[in-house]
Amino acid sequence: MSAIHPGALLNKTKKNFIGMPAPLGYVAGVGRGATGFTTRSDIGPARDANDVSDDRHAPPNKRKKKDDDDDEDLNDANYDEFNGYGGSLCSKDPYDKDDEEADAIYDEIDKRMDEKRKEYREMRLKAELENYRQERPKIQQMFSDLKRELAQVSEGEWSTIPEVGDARNRKQRNPRAERFTPLPDSVLSHNLGGENVTAINPSSGLASMMPGTNTPGMVTPSGDLDLRKIGQARNTLMDMRLNQVSDAVGGQTVVDPKGYLTDLQSMIPQYGGDINDVKKARLLLKSVRETNPNHSPGWIASARLEEVTGKLQSARNLIMKGCEMCPKSEDVWLEAARLQTPEMAKSVIAQAVQTLPYSPRIWIKGADLETELKAKKRVYRKALEQIPNSELLWKLAVELEEEEDAKILLSRAVECCPTSVDLWLALARLETYENSRKVLNKARENNPKDRLIWITAAKLEEANNNNSLVNKIIERAIATLQANMVDINRDQWIKDAMEAEHSGAVVTCQAIIKNIIGYGVEEEDRKHTWMEDAESCANQGAFECARAIYGHALTVFPKKKSVWLAAAHFERTHGTRESLETLLQQAVTHCPQEETLWLMGAKSKWLAKDVPAARSILALAFKANPNSEEIWLAAVKLESENDEFERSIRLLSKARSQAPTPKVMMKSAHLEWALGNLEAAKRLLDDGLEKFKDFDKLWMMKGQILEQQKQYDAASEVYREAVKTCHHSIPLWKLLAQLEEKMGKIVTARATLEKGRVRNPRNDQLWLASIRLELKAGNKDVSKSLMARALQENSTSGILWAQAIFLEDPPQRKSRSVDALKRCQDDAHVVLSVAKMFWMDGKKNKAREWFNKTVKIDPDFGDAWALYFKMESMFGTEDQKNEVEKRCIAADPRHGEHWQETAKSIYNWRKKTPEILRIVAERLPIPVMNREVY
Incomplete structure (x- = not known):
């Protein structure tokens, strides 16, 4: 039982909380330190923690009065059709905590179910909205495709669009207009007699008298009206009036009788806009002028509006009024001078000069209005008397003077x-060497923070062959500028160096690069940054700057092979043969183990036809790299290219004994094969296969030699043995399948390619070989099914998509090419296929564009060059053909299915790029619409 405070007994008045349930967790007297306790009877039987607790402090139930039903309100306003009188049927039932908790649970369930259905409801609503928009689209949606096409409308097409006219009839346009009914011709003929014209030719029909009248009229022999005579009379009257206004002095005519009406066409209006817009603009600008008459832009805008609408005099009046209201505005005076005639403009400028004598722009305008050179000079000199510190005026005045007078003015x-x-600087250029030095010294004293004065001084010393002072001047310039707290901008100085190079000051350019290239660069980033700077300078045509950067980098990193190689590639591209060889001599002394540097030096000598020097370089390379495969093979190539086959064979023999590598064995066998020693070549290949069984090129060469000897069965055995050892070599699988196809074993070839695809999954070359095998066998449907499977595995393979285009019928090839370009946009094979399609359609210019795009994407693609050359040989000019050949030689392609087959043929082992280009072009078939392309 809860404790009762003793003070509560003193109050006889009943409190309002007596009989009410205690709050949850209530402990009587807790504020005074009392501690509540719980007995077993309070806890009751064991129950779950989530069960609804017993309300032990519930208020006593109040008894319902028996006469509740009698007190029910039976008024009509309290009647409900569904619930009857008194509202809800359940309003008298008690609403306890169980009901509240149940309602909350049901609300949560409804909310959860509503969230589950929300996505479906939104999707259904969206679908219904889309269907509604398709059935009843908006106007802007209906014309969206036309709006997109408007982006391609040219300016000329816009100007030719006619103005929208008023489609209403005259009555609708002007309902209050007076009706006009033309008089009949009889009335006109009766009233013509009132005018006495004696100069009219009687043959015009006007000299006859009307019957029964004393006035001349118009009658015909038949008595009817002759409209032709009326026209002639009108022309006669017009000629008479034109003659009356003609000038009798000198026989000259003021009005052209033939073209005075048509001359109105020369009066072309300058403004073609809406006249209502002009009226609104005038009212607005008038308000601006009246509100703020000292606002110069308002006067200028008003004058220009009148000028645009063709009212030049109104524009002049307005701008002159503006000059009165805004006499201190340069823009208003200049606008007034622009709108006036040249003579009037001079007077306007004269007034402006009196009002604003210290405005350079007004003086310059005045000088521009003068036509004679002396007058211009006089204006500028008067201007300089008023404004002697205007740099712009001095420059313009100096430009008009001769050299001696300019020197005086500049002083x-x-x-x-x-x-x-x-x-x-301008004064220094005009002075002699000694005076220029003095001028530049004074310039440095007055402008100690300007770098251009120092650079000009360095150029001056270089121009007078004092190259030793150039570097000192640049060093002192950087030190002085730093002392004057000037920020040294490295990129800006490099630009100055490039400008110095373009102006011919090479020594100054090199001095700037030497002193500025390392400024502000972290030590670990120097090499990377300098290489980027050199490439940037080379791309902008500043080769001396790039050479200076490479030279500085080589002094800092003399043992870095990458720097030497980059410098060597730069000299080979942009330098001379002598500069390249000099650089390579320095490179091999610092990096003797770098084989590429030796080989580049030997190749340079060989291209210069200096074979003994190339041999000596390779001999030195042998000493530095005694067992280098690259140097051995380079020496062999040098001898074989110069027809020294015996020396080549001896070198290869020595290389096999000292450095027996797979490539050396291959080159040895290839040389014997090329010289026709097939048995010796096979022996070398057998020796190589004993040592290097997994080198696939040895197997290929042996099989091809056997094919050349017509030993197809032996070649087939060699290929089968090879694919067991080198099952990842795709060319071996293709050679085996081609040999079996040549032998007529189509089923065996098909099985070989399928086995190769199993061993090498997702390989597009084997899929392509299988597809072409079926095409050659006449199984086009099978090839299409194979192509579908191949594209599933290799969806981005360019060679497969290129073949897929030509598997389709001609009408479907265009859409197939679009799909191919989406999948492989930058693949040279796909782009080449599109070029072939344009060739087939006879669109040679489009084909030429796509051929250019192909060789730009992949310059190493020899088949594209050959097909391009073939098209220009057939349809192009001789210059176009030679241009393609020249570009192909510069690109020096190495890849391509037909190109490699021709270049690696043993019969073409000594042919160069131009010869291979012509051979491949002759062998490639001409693209024809209904021909399968392999």
Whole structure:
């Protein structure tokens, strides 16, 4: 039982909380330190923690009065059709905590179910909205495709669109207009007699008298009206009036009788906009002028509006009024001078000069209005008397003078504008060497923070062959600028070096690069940054700057092979043969173990037809790299290219004994094969296969030699043995399948390719070989099914998509090519196929564009060059054909199915790029619409 405070007994008045349930967790007297306790009877039987607790402090139930039903409100306003009188049927039932908890649970369930259905409901609503929009689209959606096409409308097409006319009839356009009914011709003929014209030719029909009248009229022999006579009379009257207004002096006619009406066409209006817009603009600008009459842009805008609408005099009046209201505005005076005639403009500028004598722009405008050179000079000199510190006026005045007078003017100019670097430099250019040095020294004193003065001084010393002072000047310049707290911008100095190179100051350019290239660069980033700077300079045509950067980098990193190689590639591309060889001599002394540097030096000598020097370089390379495969093979190639086959064979024999590598064995066998020693070649191949059984090129060469000897069965055995050992070599599988196809074993070839695809999954070359095998066998449907499977495994293979285009019928090839370009946009094989399609359609210019795009994407693709050359040989000019050949030689392609087959043929082992290009072009078939392309 809860404790009762003793003070509560003193109050006889009943409190309002007596008989009410205690709050949850209530402990009587807790504020005074009392501690509540719980007995077993309070806890009751054991129950779950989530069960609804017993409300032990519930209020006593109040008894319902028996006469509740009698007190029920039976008024009509309290009647409900569904619930009857008194509202809800359940309003008298008690609503306890169980009901509240149940309602909350049901609300949560409804909310959860609503969230589950929300996605489906939104999707259904979206679908219904889309269907509704398709059935009843908006106007902007209906014309969206036309709006997109408007982006391609040219300016000329826009100007030719006619204005929208008023489609209403005259009554609708002007309902209050007076109706006009033309008079009949009889009334006109009756009233013509009132005018007495004696100069009319009687043959016109106007001299006859009307019957029964004393006035001349128009009658015909038949008595009817002759409209032709009326026209003739009208022309006669027009000629008479034109003659009356003609000028009798000198027989000249003021009005052209034939073309005075058509001359109105020469009066072309300058403004073609809506006249209502002009009226609104006038009212707006008038309000601006009246509100703020000292606002110069308002006067200028008003004058230009009148000028645009063709009212030039109104524009002049307005702008002159603006000059009165805004006399201190340069823009208003300049606008007034522009709108006036040249003579009037001079007077306007004269007034402006009196009002604003210190405005350079007004003086310059005045000089521009003068036509004679002396007058211009006089204006500029008067301007300089008023504004002696204007750098712009001095420059313009100096430009009009001869050299001696310009020198005098510049001497005065640098006194008036000592901070103008341009004036100092201009004066230095006109002076002699000694005076120029003095001028530049004074310029440095007046402008200690300008770098251009120092650079000009360095160029001056270089121009007078004092190259030793150039580097000192640049060093002192950087030190002085740093002392004057000037930020040294490395990129800006490099640009100055490039400008110095373009102006011919090479020594100054090199000095700038030497002193600035390492400024502000972290030590670990130097090499990378310098290589990027050199490439950037080379791309911008500043080769001396790039050479200076490479030279500085080589002094800092003399043992870095990559720097030497980059410098060597630069000299080979942009330098001379002598500069390249000099660099390579230095490179091999610092990096003797780098084989590429030796080989580049030997090749340079060989291209210069200096074979003994190339041999000596290779001999030195042998000493530095005694067992280098690359150097051995380079020596062999040098001898074989110069027809020294015996020396080549001896070198290869020595190389096999000292450095027996797979490539050396292959080159040995290839040389014997090329010289026709097939048995010796087979022996070398057998020796090589004993040592290097997994080198696939040895197997290929042996099989091809056997094919050349017509020993097809032996070649087939060699290939089968090879694919067991080198099952990842795709060319071996293709050679075996081609040999079996040549022998007529189509089923065996098909099985071989399928086995190769199993061993090498997702290989597009084997899939392509299988597809072409079926095409050659006449199984086009089988090839299409194979192509579908192949594209599933290799969806981005360019060679497969290129073949897929030509598997389709001609009408479907265009859509197939679009799919191919989407999948492999930058693949040379796909782009080449599109070029073939344009060739088939007879669109040679489009084909030429796509051929160019192909060779740009992959310059190493020899088949594209050959097909391009073939098209230009057939349809192009001789210059176009030679241009393709020249570009192909520069690209020096190495890959391509037909190119490699021709270049690696033993019969073409000594042919160069131009010869191979012509051979491949002759062998390639001409693209024809209904021919299968392999």
